[in-house]
Amino acid sequence: MTDAPSYGFDTLQIHAGARPDPATGARQTPIYQTTAYVFRDADHAAALFNLQEVGFIYSRLTNPTVAVLQERIATLEGGVGAVCCSSGHAAQIMALFPLMAPGRNVVVSTRLYGGTVTQFSQTIKRFGWSAKFVDFDDTEAVKAAIDDDTRAVFCESIANPGGYITDLDAISAIADAAGLPLIVDNTSATPYLCRPIEHGATLVVHSTTKYLTGNGTVTGGAIVDSGRFDWSASDKFPSLSAPEPAYHGLKFHETFGPLAFTFHGIAIGLRDLGMTMNPQAAHYTLMGIETLSLRMDRHVANAIKLAKWLEADDRIGKVTYAGLPSSPYYDRVARICPKGAGGLFTFSVKGGYEACVALVNALEIFSHVANLGDTRSLIIHSASTTHRQLTPDQQEAAGAGPDMVRVSIGIEDADDLIADLDQALTKATA
Ligand SMILES: *Cc1c(COP(=O)(O)O)cnc(C)c1O
Numbered sequence: 001m002t003d004a005p006s007y008g009f010d011t012l013q014i015h016a017g018a019r020p021d022p023a024t025g026a027r028q029t030p031i032y033q034t035t036a037y038v039f040r041d042a043d044h045a046a047a048l049f050n051l052q053e054v055g056f057i058y059s060r061l062t063n064p065t066v067a068v069l070q071e072r073i074a075t076l077e078g079g080v081g082a083v084c085c086s087s088g089h090a091a092q093i094m095a096l097f098p099l100m101a102p103g104r105n106v107v108v109s110t111r112l113y114g115g116t117v118t119q120f121s122q123t124i125k126r127f128g129w130s131a132k133f134v135d136f137d138d139t140e141a142v143k144a145a146i147d148d149d150t151r152a153v154f155c156e157s158i159a160n161p162g163g164y165i166t167d168l169d170a171i172s173a174i175a176d177a178a179g180l181p182l183i184v185d186n187t188s189a190t191p192y193l194c195r196p197i198e199h200g201a202t203l204v205v206h207s208t209t210k211y212l213t214g215n216g217t218v219t220g221g222a223i224v225d226s227g228r229f230d231w232s233a234s235d236k237f238p239s240l241s242a243p244e245p246a247y248h249g250l251k252f253h254e255t256f257g258p259l260a261f262t263f264h265g266i267a268i269g270l271r272d273l274g275m276t277m278n279p280q281a282a283h284y285t286l287m288g289i290e291t292l293s294l295r296m297d298r299h300v301a302n303a304i305k306l307a308k309w310l311e312a313d314d315r316i317g318k319v320t321y322a323g324l325p326s327s328p329y330y331d332r333v334a335r336i337c338p339k340g341a342g343g344l345f346t347f348s349v350k351g352g353y354e355a356c357v358a359l360v361n362a363l364e365i366f367s368h369v370a371n372l373g374d375t376r377s378l379i380i381h382s383a384s385t386t387h388r389q390l391t392p393d394q395q396e397a398a399g400a401g402p403d404m405v406r407v408s409i410g411i412e413d414a415d416d417l418i419a420d421l422d423q424a425l426t427k428a429t430a
Contacts, residue, residue: 009076009192014290017071031283032064051250051267061270065279069286073212073222076191076289077204080227081262083269084220084282088187088207089119090275091221092154095183095205097273098239098264099151102128106152106183107145109136109166110397111159113207114386116185117394120154135397139170146178151236153180157196158188158337160372161382161399161406162344163320165332172200179236181229187211188344188372192296194337197226203261210373211343214288214295218281223265227258240264246272295375298411300340305414306407310347310421315429317348320399343409344372346382352403355428356381359405362424365416366407377410377417 007015018029037056039045047053056062066084074082085091096106108120108131120131132145136155146153153175155166168184175182181202186194190211196204206212208220231240231253240260243249246268252260270276300323307321322329323341333341349355359379360368366379370386380386382400395401409417 010293012075013072013192013292016075017068018286029065029068029283029286031279033279034063035059051247051255051263059279060274060276061266063279063282065286066277066282069208069277069282069289070222072286072289073191073206073208074224076292077186077224078191078195078197078226079204079224080258082222082224083262083265084208084222084277085270085275086221086277086281087219087275088113088185088205088209088221089115090273091205091207091223092116092119092185093124094221094265094269094273094275095203095223096124096129096152096154097269098261099181099237100124100127100129101151104128104149104151105130105132105147106154107132107134107142107150108153109155109159110134110394111136111164111166111399112156113160113185113187114382114390114400117387118389121394133397136166136171139167139174142171142174143178146174146180150178150180152183153178154183154185156185156188157194158322158342158344159399160188160344161346161387161404162188162342163322163327163329163346163399165322165329165336165341167332168194168196168199168201168336175202176200179234188342189337190292190296192293193300193339193342197224197228199336202226202229208285209371211296211299212289212292212373213285214292214373214375215284216369216371216374216376218284220277220281220285221275223261225259225261225265227261229261231260239268244268295411296339296343299343299409302411302414302417303341303343303345303409306409306417306421307345307347309418313425315350315425317350317403319345319347321345344406345409346399346404346406348401348403349405349425349428351429353381353383356403356405357384358428359424362427363420364424365412365420366424372406372408374408375411377412378408379405381405 070082184196184201204224206222387400
């Protein structure tokens with residue numbers, strides 16, 4: 001189909017980017033399980049390598065199955081292009097790579113997925129990059145953290161481990177004023193609940209591992225470009241605005257306009273970093289995306305029921321779900337993620353660390369796993385697992401203190417989930 005913007009989300013999640021297979025007419029997107037593609041002749045090969053013609057060369061760079069997924073995600077996010085890659089963490093590196101250089105920094109929210117905190121506070125230092133962690137509710141602190149070496153601002157829309165919604169309008173205004181791109185990790189919200197580009201995001205990153213695939217089968221990531229950032233407005237982004245030595249002096253912004261970031265991500269990011277999504281993974285994620293809106297509606301409805309039930313239970317301390325009227329972020333839901341606050345939240349159990357561990361062990365329907373965004377309900381005690389490498393201060397800042405568990409509410413019957421929590425809490429707090 002042609003991606004007419006007039007189509008609704010439910011139509012686009014099934015059709016955007018896909019067309020019947022030109023070779024066979026296959027209605028479902030085939031899995032193009034191939035590494036390489038035959039050039040028509042030597043001129044065709046040269047044109048492809050010069051980026052004068054768009055086509056397929058080698059599957060580290062592009063693959064037709066992956067290309068459908070890229071177009072599907074870009075369309076759902078309202079971007080001009082997307083690059084898929086091997087995981088959400090790969091997407092974060094791929095998003096920063098064209099912007100950063102040794103000595104440069106990124107200003108990031110303290111409320112992030114635990115693995116992202118580690119990637120940003122430790123691993124990126126090996127590239128000579130650094131991250132400055134700031135409370136994104138303190139807009140003055142965000143402004144103050146930006147300096148001449150800052151090249152991006154990074155946050156999550158609905159922040160993992162849940163319960164926090166970033167005021168994307170306020171943060172994008174700060175990034176804009178500083179002439180910097182805002183990168184938003186939209187994994188927990190998905191484009192069904194939140195469209196960061198409409199709130200001023202320059203780039204949107206995803207762990208497609210989670211809700212986009214939806215059933216815990218494959219890892220993947222995506223970087224969506226809004227196409228709205230002027231990379232040539234300053235000399236801060238030479239990989240995009242100046243002759244790029246890694247591509248025989250090509251000026252990406254001048255040559256590709258709004259698609260500069262996307263082309264750079266494929267021609268240099270995937271070519272040289274090699275964090276490629278394979279076509280099998282793209283296939284599973286395409287299958288998942290077809291039902292994204294249906295699943296998200298149910299994740300949200302179940303999360304509200306469970307959060308309310310937990311909040312009313314005396315064995316529970318606090319429940320941090322932005323969809324509860326008691327949440328300090330409740331007012332942001334209508335503005336930032338109008339279809340709901342997602343399916344993730346944390347709650348504290350009276351009895352602390354020991355009770356949390358006992359709860360996790362006693363649950364029958366909920367699985368104890370380090371994942372989220374599955375059709376199945378999942379639970380994790382962050383302090384002893386995903387957030388274990390963080391300092392106590394970092395754990396608290398990320399909403400992952402020792403008495404907190406994080407749940408990813410699935411799409412099962414809500415009453416069964418409540419009964420399961422009830423029996424496990426009885427054991428855990430006995
Ligand atoms: C899981 C996750 C990531 C990392 O994604 P992987 O696919 O596991 O590499 C990044 N951000 C958020 C919000 C996540 O939930």
